[in-house]
Amino acid sequence: MSPAAEAALCARDLLVRRVSRASVFELRIDSLELQRGSVLAVLGPNGAGKSTLLRTLAGLERPLRGRSERRVDGPVTMVFQRPIAFSGSVAHNLRVALSGLRLRRAERTARVEEALEHFGIGRLASRRAATLSGGELRRLALARAFALRPAVLLLDEPFDDLDPGGQESLSLDLRNAIASTGVAVAVVTHDLRRALLLCDRIAVLLEGRLAQEGERDEVLSRPNSLEVAQLVGMSNLIEGVLRSGGAEGEPGVSRVEVDAQHQLPALTRLAPGTRVWAGVRPERLKVDVGRGEGLPIGKGRVRAVLSDGVAVTVQISWAGRELRTHLLAGRGLARTVAPGDSVTLSVRPEDVHLIPRDG
Amino acid sequence: MTELSLPLVLEITVRTLLVCGAALLVSLGLGLPLGIWLGRWRFRGRVLGISLVNSGMGAPPVVVGLVVSLLLWRSGPLGWLDLMYSPAAMVLAQVVIALPLVVGITLAAAGALDEDWELQARTLGIPSARRLWLLVREIRLGLLAAVIAALGGILSEVGAVLAVGGNLAGETRMLTTAVLMYTQMGEFELALVMAGVLVGMTLLLAGLLTVVQQGGRS
Secondary structure: OOOOOOEEEEEEEEEEEEEOOOOEEEEEEEEEEEEOOOEEEEEOOOOOOHHHHHHHHOOOOOOOEEEEEEOOOOOEEEEOOOOOOOOOEHHHHHHHHHHHHOOOHHHHHHHHHHHHHHOOOHHHOOOEHHHOOHHHHHHHHHHHHHHOOOOEEEEEOOOOOOOHHHHHHHHHHHHHHHHHHOOEEEEEOOOHHHHHHHOOEEEEEEOOEEEEEEEHHHHHHOOOOHHHHHHOOOOEEEEEEEEOOOEOOEOOEEEEEOOOOOEEEEEOOOOOOOEEEEEEOHHHOEEEOOOOOOEEEEEEEEEEEEEOOOEEEEEEEEOOEEEEEEEEOOOHHHHOOOOOOEEEEEEOHHHOEEEEOOO | OOOOOHHHHHHHHHHHHHHHHHHHHHHHHHHHHHHHHHHHOOOOOHHHHHHHHHHHHOOOHHHHHHHHHHHHOOOOOOHHHOOOOOHHHHHHHHHHHHHHHHHHHHHHHHHOOOOOHHHHHHHOOOOHHHHHHHHHHHOHHHHHHHHHHHHHHHHHOOHHHHHHHOOOOOOOOOHHHHHHHHHHOOOHHHHHHHHHHHHHHHHHHHHHHHHHHHHHHO
């Protein structure tokens, strides 16, 4: 958290309980802050309590204990996973949302036009909301929320059902709107890549508990558990034992022994002999036909190559395990790599994150 | 033999309109809020309430007439009101028939709205009175269907109003009871005129409401 960050919404000691015939679900959050001008991505598997958290922050779910408190002026509003439009025109939808603010007509009109233009649907102002496409409906829901000039905006799966082009274009518009208004945003999404385009911070929910929360890059590169690592896309997780750990107080390069022939370099303060999961993000695992960048960890054989036109995912066998790395499509090795190729793998010690396996 | 006259037809038609209009207003006044409540709010006993409404939609009018008669009969629990064989008794019977129709169709329309509709309106800070108005606007096609169904049920109903109204000349005679009576008396000319007025009135009112309903769709 940067020292200048100003909390817009603070949740403390929250306990929300949902009882159904089959089970009892509890969401427990000790402390969570949404900061002005910052986007918090809430990640977690299905049923972890992401939507419940969002609804509680929006004041739609009453906690058994604790509360969320707004620290700045302005409303807290939410855009739902299924965007809901009121009957009438697109502009009417925004005017209705502004009806609670008692604005002068001129200001109301200006806000409506500004929000519609911001999300690229100004030309649809007089169109009936019921005739909008899924993508246009999402833009309407976001424009309506932004027209309120909220202090806090809560987004539940804002990119659901959009094609990749629509997702990218909406991400850019949303990012611009957030930057220009300074609103504090929490976004729940199952799409990690889309979340990463928007967020500055990440909170990971597991079984109703906040497993980790922090700056985006910190959580991505330093997950505090195996479950969090898997959720934030650290797909290369290799079991090993730490050998020759760094000196106390002065971390040096250590080795993670995977087996007799394979080892990984790492920077750590953990004691030698510790059993660990060594995590390497796919984009940090370097692959080359030559010497490669970073410390070489041995040869691997390419098992499969998948490309979506932007990124190429290469699956490689190494030390009896399947590792993954990402290359930029159409560049360098990505143009020539093929299944069966022998490649050199390398990784920088600072890109290997260790998670103790015991306790 | 009764002579066909314009004053007679007018008198029965006006009474029919007044009684049916009052019954419709009361049914809508009670049924629309109840339907919205049952359609949108989740509470213990809701399913039982909906089951009762659905059963009421199919209640035979003559049985409704019997039950209302028992209630309003001099020795009945509401006998002290002295409403038996009065227009008020007919209004009550018609309300009992139309109310389940209004509630049932309204709750179906309200229940079809997205579950998160209220929550979305709340998170936009829309005041509660305005939210209710917006909700009514959202389900207006269903509400108009409820009005049309209730109007049809009330205008065409004969068994219950005959039981509690008694078809008294100049007091409780309605177009439906008059058609029935003149048919039984073999005075088919009068029966046909009354039936024509009734059918014309039903077509006109239902047609107008349908125009309004379909206008709201575009």
